Amino acid sequence: MRLTNMLKGIFFLFSVFLWTGSVIQAAEKSARPNVLVILVDDLGYGDLSSYGASDLKSPQIDQLISRGMKFTNFYANCPVCSPTRAALLTGRYQDLVGVPGVIRTHPENSWGYLLPTAITLADVFHQAGYYTGIIGKWHLGLESPNTPNERGFDHFHGFLGDMMDDYYQHRRHNVNYMRLNQKTIDPKGHATDLFTDWACEFLQQQASSQKPFFLYLAYNAPHTPIQPPEEWVEKVVRREPGIDPKRAKLVALIEHLDAGIGKVIQTLDQAGLSESTIIVFSSDNGGQLSVGANNGNLRDGKQSVYEGGLKVPTGVVWKNRIAPQSQSDFMAMSMDLFPTVCEAAGITVPAGLDAVSFLPILEGKSQTPLRRDWFFRRREGGTRYGGKTIEAVRSGDWKLLQNSPFAPLELYNLKLDPLEQNNLAGKNRNKFNQMSALLRAEIQRYGSVPWQKPISKTSPSE
Structure with missing residues (x-):
């Protein structure tokens, strides 16, 4: 009888343990x-x-x-x-x-x-x-x-x-x-x-x-x-x-x-x-x-x-x-x-x-x-895309971009010109130079990371 009660107690404690674990898991899931x-x-x-x-x-x-x-x-x-x-x-x-x-x-x-x-x-x-x-x-x-x-x-x-x-x-x-x-x-x-x-x-x-x-x-x-x-x-x-x-x-x-x-x-x-x-x-x-x-x-x-x-x-x-x-x-x-x-x-x-x-x-x-300067870039190549490496930087209302590697940089004030129709690159050289420097520094930062599959090293015998 004593053994039976002991087994019942162990079973009860085990059941409580399982139930408590499931409740904790459910609570964790509901909290996350x-x-x-x-x-x-x-x-x-x-x-x-x-x-x-x-x-x-x-x-x-x-x-x-x-x-x-x-x-x-x-x-x-x-x-x-x-x-x-x-x-x-x-x-x-x-x-x-x-x-x-x-x-x-x-x-x-x-x-x-x-x-x-x-x-x-x-x-x-x-x-x-x-x-x-x-x-x-x-x-x-x-x-x-x-x-x-x-x-x-x-x-x-x-x-x-x-x-x-x-x-x-x-x-x-x-x-x-x-x-x-x-x-x-x-x-x-x-x-x-x-x-x-x-x-x-x-x-x-x-x-x-x-x-x-x-x-x-x-x-x-x-x-x-x-x-x-x-x-x-x-x-x-x-x-x-x-x-x-x-x-x-x-x-x-x-x-x-x-x-x-x-x-x-x-x-x-x-x-x-x-x-x-x-x-x-x-x-x-x-x-x-x-x-x-x-x-x-x-x-x-x-x-x-x-x-x-x-x-x-x-x-x-x-x-x-x-x-x-x-x-x-x-x-x-x-x-x-x-x-x-x-x-x-x-x-x-x-x-x-x-x-x-x-x-x-x-x-x-x-x-x-979230940030002062926002950078956008796409690196591409080949005749199909005409060497399509393009980039832009936005700082406040100003946006500097180069939409083709064969075209000059363009400068826009998006607040005044959200459709990007009035290129101010020749009219505001101070802003142009400032944002060009931002873009150049960011591109240099990107150069530290390889973007091609590593070349497998072969043994001397090969």
């Missing part, structure tokens, strides 16, 4: 918000209904942004893909982590190699006990050590490469870059639908997890090729009689993307995760004008350091912390998301970042500008 970062590809500043598009319907993204704060003065780090992604995931200027340009399949036309020692958002959240996932487009390396599972992500379901040559075949230069972690896969369907479905599966699985999650959902839409499902094009043409056929296809691709994001948010809601999840929505650069993109009244677009290539639609949602339907013209850029979501999650921000948290703005507080 999940983070969902949605990055779309080449979405123009004016290509959402909520940002002024009149021939396009984006109810899901508009509704998402209306749950929190809409930014009207948010910038991508670079006017092309890989560098902005590197900046967002490291909190550094892209050149300082080895990604000044686009990483591509062929080494002779690849312009970056993610610094192996760079700390990623996924590294930080993983170390903090989060389950980390990336779904969609990686575009920061095609081989070890620069694959997602080696850069802090517990789960990868998506595309290693840059653009897809076909949204249904999922190839680039006839190479299959679709992966489930390290395994090559060959799924069927439109890439946007696949990434949506995989994100929904991830969220459903996380609903019963004791760990909070960090999910980076990187769609490749609406990047070229402009290949929406045909029924979406037909819907746009019926609704918008007389629309240019090229524009109709892009609108359809964006509306198809919008519906996919709506499914992801609906899954988040149904899984009971919305109240405990910070959601970020942004684009990696401006829209591509040659395929019909709308960058509002901004000058130029993708591949340009004029405003149309850099300013992007962005919103941040956090229920009960960020006021719904709020709006801010506070200036921030892609890399600043890194310390912002870390601070929001109560995670220590790594030292040495170029990025600065704008969490006070999200909470409705005042905040001084």
Whole structure:
């Protein structure tokens, strides 16, 4: 009898221990918000209904942004893909982590190699006990050590490469870059639908997890090729009689993307995760004008350091912390998301970042500008791009830029001339010289970091 009572006591204490542990885990999870970062590809500043598009319907993204704060003065780090992604995931200027340009399949036309020692958002959240996932487009390396599972992500379901040559075949230069972690896969369907479905599966699985999650959902839409499902094009043409056929296809691709994001948010809601999840929505650069993109009244677009290539639609949602339907013209850029979501999650921000948290703005507080000088740069080469190394620096209302290596530097006052039409380079030489010196010093700083794959050392016998 005494032994039976002793066993019952031990069982009771063990049960209490398990229950207490589960309560503590649940409390820790509820105290630490999940983070969902949605990055779309080449979405123009004016290509959402909520940002002024009149021939396009984006109810899901508009509704998402209306749950929190809409930014009207948010910038991508670079006017092309890989560098902005590197900046967002490291909190550094892209050149300082080895990604000044686009990483591509062929080494002779690849312009970056993610610094192996760079700390990623996924590294930080993983170390903090989060389950980390990336779904969609990686575009920061095609081989070890620069694959997602080696850069802090517990789960990868998506595309290693840059653009897809076909949204249904999922190839680039006839190479299959679709992966489930390290395994090559060959799924069927439109890439946007696949990434949506995989994100929904991830969220459903996380609903019963004791760990909070960090999910980076990187769609490749609406990047070229402009290949929406045909029924979406037909819907746009019926609704918008007389629309240019090229524009109709892009609108359809964006509306198809919008519906996919709506499914992801609906899954988040149904899984009971919305109240405990910070959601970020942004684009990696401006829209591509040659395929019909709308960058509002901004000058130029993708591949340009004029405003149309850099300013992007962005919103941040956090229920009960960020006021719904709020709006801010506070200036921030892609890399600043890194310390912002870390601070929001109560995670220590790594030292040495170029990025600065704008969490006070999200909470409705005042905040001084994040930095005095803002740098934008893209390093590229080859005859196709005409040696396309371009850069810009902004300091206060002033912006100095060189949008072609074969053109002189240009100087604009964005407060007086937001459309960048009145070049003051010849009229204000003091400001021109001051900002030229800033840009030159920054470029010299970037030169300390290699951006090509290290050459393998061979033994003397070889």
